Amino acid sequence: MTETDKLTPLVIGKSQTPSCFRAKCVPLPWENNKTAWMTAAIFKDWVRNVDEEMGKRWKKILPLLDNCTVHPHDVPLSNIRLMFLPAHNTPLIQPLDQGIIQNFKALYVQQKKTDLADISLF
Numbered sequence: 001m002t003e004t005d006k007l008t009p010l011v012i013g014k015s016q017t018p019s020c021f022r023a024k025c026v027p028l029p030w031e032n033n034k035t036a037w038m039t040a041a042i043f044k045d046w047v048r049n050v051d052e053e054m055g056k057r058w059k060k061i062l063p064l065l066d067n068c069t070v071h072p073h074d075v076p077l078s079n080i081r082l083m084f085l086p087a088h089n090t091p092l093i094q095p096l097d098q099g100i101i102q103n104f105k106a107l108y109v110q111q112k113k114t115d116l117a118d119i120s121l122f
Helices: 040-056 100-118
Strands: 011-013 030-032
Touching: 030 040
Parallel strands: 011 030
Antiparallel strands: none
């Protein structure tokens, strides 16, 4: 609520080991599948990890999710209560369609440019 706690984003790609990260550590949690989409298995693993992390911090959270089939309702959690938006609602009320994804990508690219500018070549 105060925006002081931020979760590390999960990145889903097609490749199991992306060529851009060869011989390097992937900087974010990485999952893969042939379509680079969220699956129920990936979601369950991710939400269980977040639940464990929230337990270590003594926090309780309430994420808002759409009624996508990959967001199962039956995941046993102790520190997270999943709240689902109504089915078949318009994209106008879904938080991620309100520019969150676009802003995240823009800020990520801007940060990468800043990081590259700080690197001295000599």
